Amino acid sequence: MSVEFKEERTDIGAMLEELRSRIKTLTPSSDALIRAAYRMPGAEGGLSRRELNSLVRGLERVWHIMRLLHLLAEYFDDSMFFGGGAILNYVYMIKYKEPPRLTFDLDSSWYKTVRSKRVILSKMVEFNKWLAENDLILMIPTGGGRVRKLFLVEYDTEKDHFPTLLSLRMPVITRYDGEPFYRFLGIKDYRMITRLRRLFKETLGVENAKIDYVRFEVGLNPEGMHRVEVVLEDLFGWKSKAWITNVEYQLASKIKYKIAKDFGEDLIYNIHDILKAVLDLRLLDYVDVKDVMKYAKSIDDRIVDHNLNATITYGKKLWERNYHYILVRRRYTLTDIIKRVRKNLGCSPC
DSSP states (O other): OOOOOOOEEOOHHHHHHHHHHHHHHHSOOHHHHHHHHHHSTTOTTOOOHHHHHHHHHHHHHHHHHHHHHHHHHHHHGGGEEEESHHHIIIIIIHHTTOOOOOOOEEEEEESSOOSOHHHHHHHHHHHHHHHHHTTOSEEEEEETTEEEEESOOEEOTTTOOOTTEEEEEEEEEESSSSEEHHHHTTOOOHHHHHHHHHHHHHHHSOSSOEEEEEEEEEESOOTTOOEEEEEEEOTTSOEEEEEEEOHHHHHHHHIIIIITSOOGGGGGGGHHHHHHHHHHGGGGGGSOHHHHHHHHOOOOHHHHHHHHHHHHHHSHHHHHHOGGGHHHHHHOOHHHHHHHHHHHHTOSOO
């Protein structure tokens, strides 16, 4: 079963006028991204040109992720709830004035257990209809009177490998990352490419706009997860109600399945995931650690100590070179953060 867009025939002139007006509301302006970069915790004291460029590039995708989250929350209400790195970093890190790490995936779960992915896919078809009815999609002429629809949910066949996890994606227009629009859309008509380049230059500031995927996953088995309804306020000014996985539960999962897990000989291949978990566990400073440990239950201090030491040894290059950690690096060293985690967990010999 597919949720992918279909091609249609339409009047090109009218389509271009509609595209010109709608693209300004469905994509972030450069100024908005720059303002968001400077508002983020960790940007105090100014940013170098390289840091600013990297943040703006990443924040463009973050804008689309948060937009998708708010739309899903509005449409599905309590049928879907959210968690993972996007919630921890773009909502809670911002709330507590902690520098977030950049992350580009959106994790969610369906509230009631379903046995077939087709159930969720059928719901996404209805979601797509709602998006179209509310003018929340883009239709781009591709030549020959045909158009392609973007900003609709698709079944992500490339990433969908697990039986209880449905992988989905939404193609969006970007400035910085993705495939050139004419290649993604398969446009062969050079005149059409020229007209679209002119339009993108006017609306986005770049001639060769790109198309990239915002990816998200929906868990089909929410058993054991604890959720709560909150008002989400993000760094772009969006504010809406949504259901999220209890923050303490999320942090407990980071502990149990990352820093306290015995990976054996595969440890080095999991260092990046452990590093990301360590950075997210800064939030232990702002919650009741006892409540977190109720979910994590018993952990082996020796494994935690071993994994944290390995993160310093093998994760150093990832920490220093990955632009996802620009803001965190401006305020902390990796050693500082790991010391905070050890202190909060109160483990020994940690």
